[in-house]
Amino acid sequence: MTENVRRSDATRAAILRAARERFAADGYERATIRAIAADAAIDPSMVMRYYGNKERLFAAAADFDLRLPDLTGLPRHAIGEIVVKHFFDRWDGDETLIALLRAGTTNPAAAERMREIFARQLGPVVARAARGAKGPTAEQRAGLVASQILGLALTRYVLRFAPVVALHRDQLVAWVAPTIQRYLVEDL
Amino acid sequence: MTENVRRSDATRAAILRAARERFAADGYERATIRAIAADAAIDPSMVMRYYGNKERLFAAAADFDLRLPDLTGLPRHAIGEIVVKHFFDRWDGDETLIALLRAGTTNPAAAERMREIFARQLGPVVARAARGAKGPTAEQRAGLVASQILGLALTRYVLRFAPVVALHRDQLVAWVAPTIQRYLVEDL
DNA sequence: GCATGCAGTCAACAACTGTTGGCCTACGCT
DNA sequence: AGCGTAGGCCAACAGTTGTTGACTGCATGC
Numbered sequence: 001m002t003e004n005v006r007r008s009d010a011t012r013a014a015i016l017r018a019a020r021e022r023f024a025a026d027g028y029e030r031a032t033i034r035a036i037a038a039d040a041a042i043d044p045s046m047v048m049r050y051y052g053n054k055e056r057l058f059a060a061a062a063d064f065d066l067r068l069p070d071l072t073g074l075p076r077h078a079i080g081e082i083v084v085k086h087f088f089d090r091w092d093g094d095e096t097l098i099a100l101l102r103a104g105t106t107n108p109a110a111a112e113r114m115r116e117i118f119a120r121q122l123g124p125v126v127a128r129a130a131r132g133a134k135g136p137t138a139e140q141r142a143g144l145v146a147s148q149i150l151g152l153a154l155t156r157y158v159l160r161f162a163p164v165v166a167l168h169r170d171q172l173v174a175w176v177a178p179t180i181q182r183y184l185v186e187d188l
Numbered sequence: 189m190t191e192n193v194r195r196s197d198a199t200r201a202a203i204l205r206a207a208r209e210r211f212a213a214d215g216y217e218r219a220t221i222r223a224i225a226a227d228a229a230i231d232p233s234m235v236m237r238y239y240g241n242k243e244r245l246f247a248a249a250a251d252f253d254l255r256l257p258d259l260t261g262l263p264r265h266a267i268g269e270i271v272v273k274h275f276f277d278r279w280d281g282d283e284t285l286i287a288l289l290r291a292g293t294t295n296p297a298a299a300e301r302m303r304e305i306f307a308r309q310l311g312p313v314v315a316r317a318a319r320g321a322k323g324p325t326a327e328q329r330a331g332l333v334a335s336q337i338l339g340l341a342l343t344r345y346v347l348r349f350a351p352v353v354a355l356h357r358d359q360l361v362a363w364v365a366p367t368i369q370r371y372l373v374e375d376l
Numbered sequence: 377g378c379a380t381g382c383a384g385t386c387a388a389c390a391a392c393t394g395t396t397g398g399c400c401t402a403c404g405c406t
Numbered sequence: 407a408g409c410g411t412a413g414g415c416c417a418a419c420a421g422t423t424g425t426t427g428a429c430t431g432c433a434t435g436c
Binding site: 231232234 | 414415416
């Protein structure tokens with residue numbers, strides 16, 4: 001191999017891309033290694049060679065960064081809208097979070113990963129934004145935000161409730177933003 | 189058999205009870221017919237005899253009535269609390285809805301059943317309650333309510349986010365009720 | 377030019393799945 | 407008492423799954 005780039009890196013990436021697609025579309029158990037390998041146009045045994053087993057493949061495919069912006073210093077009345085818009089951007093730009101949502105309902109490791117992502121990434125952001133607000137702790141506020149955000153993803157992208165799917169995202173943002181804002185920074 | 193009661197009715201009920209438990213705990217694909225039969229202390233082939241196949245068994249086990257109360261005539265300021273409390277009662281008293289939630293993320297038939305339940309049972313109730321309120325249509329309001337309610341069930345009973353699990357239900361009701369109230373009856 | 381090692385393929389394994397059909401048993405009617 | 411039949415069990419099927427190990431080609435080092 002050359003110094004920096006292994007010849008197999010392209011294959012590894014193809015596997016990961018196919019895995020995210022399949023996990024997002026089918027959930028953990030129905031996304032078979034054979035199907036993922038077929039999508040990546042390689043042999044199933046390569047998946048095993050590079051990722052060991054299915055659980056580790058999922059762990060690799062489900063590495064996700066919410067990329068939450070810093071909310072300190074922003075005008076309070078705009079925070080809800082910014083957060084909801086941001087989540088829509090992440091969902092539309094990367095199906096990994098949908099994969100985690102689908103897999104997390106049946107696979108314990110995926111659920112744990114989901115908890116970890118929201119605790120470690122959403123938690124601190126909420127803690128800073130909610131400083132001084134009365135009522136729930138920062139963790140509790142993060143939990144409330146997660147419930148509304150994930151419920152939105154669930155009904156729109158997974159269960160596909162007709163009215164939620166049909167609505168334009170800007171319209172959804174306008175109606176849901178005040179909820180998030182309340183959970184985030186208002187006295188409760 | 190006697191006129192009204194077949195001897196097999198007890199078995200049928202045991203199968204259904206075991207099926208609900210397993211579907212709620214494991215989701216659709218990981219809840220195997222063999223495991224359900226073992227829980228009901230009978231042979232797997234009996235499940236097939238009484239319910240035909242796995243999909244029909246699920247359809248029978250996932251028959252669910254939200255039992256939503258009529259909201260007309262209630263004081264507007266109490267509606268949110270009543271609705272959220274009601275859903276907590278249904279979740280805690282019957283795991284069928286959790287089974288539907290778990291299965292709905294990976295099984296298309298379960299997702300369809302979920303859409304059907306919310307459209308047919310939540311839809312009309314919202315339509316009556318929201319009469320006269322400006323903004324979203326009744327279906328859209330029902331979608332918003334579903335997103336928050338299901339998000340709450342998801343984070344508390346399925347993904348088990350620590351802060352949401354630890355909170356007492358009365359505390360959750362107090363914080364979430366205004367959101368539901370807004371989605372239900374307020375001008376948006 | 378030849379050995380080394382890596383990328384990739386092929387075929388098979390053992391376990392598990394939903395599902396089927398045949399068989400036994402015991403209740404309930406006449 | 408005798409018999410039909412419904413309730414139940416056993417064993418097996420075909421397909422699919424994750425996973426493994428032996429094999430082939432090919433590029434790169436000496």
